[in-house]
Amino acid sequence: MQSIVLVITINLRETRVIQSNPEAEMWRLPAWAAHGTDAHEMIVPLPWGLGYGILRMLGIACVVAVYGDSESSVKQVIKSSSVSFLATCIIREIFLGVYLQVVLDLDETLVCAYESSSLPATVRTQAIEAGLHCFDMECISSEKDAQGRQRMNRVTVFERPGLHEFLQQTSEFADLILFTAGLEGYAKPLVDRIDAHNRFCHRLYRPSTVNTEYRDHVKDLSCLSTDFRKIVLVDNNPYSFLLQPLNGIPCLTFSARQPVDNQLMGVIFPLLKHLSLQKDVRPALYDTFHMPEWFQRNGIPDSVGQAR
Structure with a gap:
């Protein structure tokens, strides 16, 4: 039987996960997923055909549905930028078990990184000869110049x-x-x-x-x-x-x-x-x-x- 998970992100601090299957009359929120609530278990009467527009009317910010229970499909959703970090952890636990x-x-x-201007040439040469891969990059400094603009630092990594x-x-x-x-x-x-x-x-x-x-x-x-x-x-x-x-x-x-x-x-x-x-x-x-x-x-x- 196909598993279906509806991940509902209400705000940045509150994520609800509802798990069920196509033949269920109700969506059931497992007790372990009800973080931040006093409920031991939530049963929400969401019909199978409830549309995204209705959920938006209810003030729900983000909805992601997962169809199927294959590991590849779950990992694809986990990598989606639209799913909160907490939600990805819960999805993974539902389908794949608790990951480390x-x-x-x-x-x-x-x-390890050094300011390029202060890195001794001998250290760089010896490290490269020993097989270390390095690159130079510019990054924003925590200091500002006389005009109040953010300084840029060049570092060797x-x-x-x-x-x-x-x-x-x-x-x-x-x-x-x-x-x-x-x-x-x-x-x-x-x-x-x-x-x-x-x-x-x-x-x-x-x-x-x-x-x-x-x-x-x-x-x-x-x-x-x-x-x-x-x-x-x-x-x-x-x-x-x-x-x-x-x-x-x-x-x-x-x-x-x-x-x-x-x-x-x-x-x-x-x-x-x-x-x-x-x-x-x-x-x-x-x-x-x-x-x-x-x-x-x-x-x-x-x-x-x-x-x-």
Whole structure:
């Protein structure tokens, strides 16, 4: 029997998913999809032939219908720009099961970048000779000139070995999310270059980070999910996952001065593949990294992470 999902986005903070089949008299909203409501289950009398125009009259901003239950058709809808990020997660859960969400840092995790004017020629030459791929780009600076206009910076970006293979293979079993403490004016054109195939389903920049008593620009995963069983953050800075220490994967810092590197495909990818098979990533990550104890040794009480 064909499955049908109607995704209704009422506003930016409220998404409803109604699942049924052609022979059903009513559309039923599963209890797990009723986030933000007090209802344990919603039954909405929407007839099969209800048109888009009527839904618009009801004040519904965006409607997407999915016909069929093949994996390819679901993935096609997931990639649609008209579907909210929350809705894509719910659609994927309905049809494909709960996917692992892999949140990736940018600088010194996937790439390293330097102001072109201050990059020593010997570092660039040695990195290229060692096989690193690099490119130059212009980005918007956070500073302004004497006339109040935004400055432009020219930077040289080195890609971590295995970057494109890592993104391609990891995207086959996980949702990739870019979360950087960098400003959008710098990070967006950079990510556009390294993610030409749009493998990141969501991007977050510095305004999405939070400041805490112990560190600034912390990446709070609660802005992406309220269920921490299937979400991880890969970052060279462990303080980035201070609020969810059991979901963090620390990696070695990537630098053009140390071009021989196998972190992405040799270390991180096998771990992510293993975690994708777990019902809850936190026990495995605790056994591997013991991050709560690491934070305690560095002066941050365990209660900070437990509060989330």
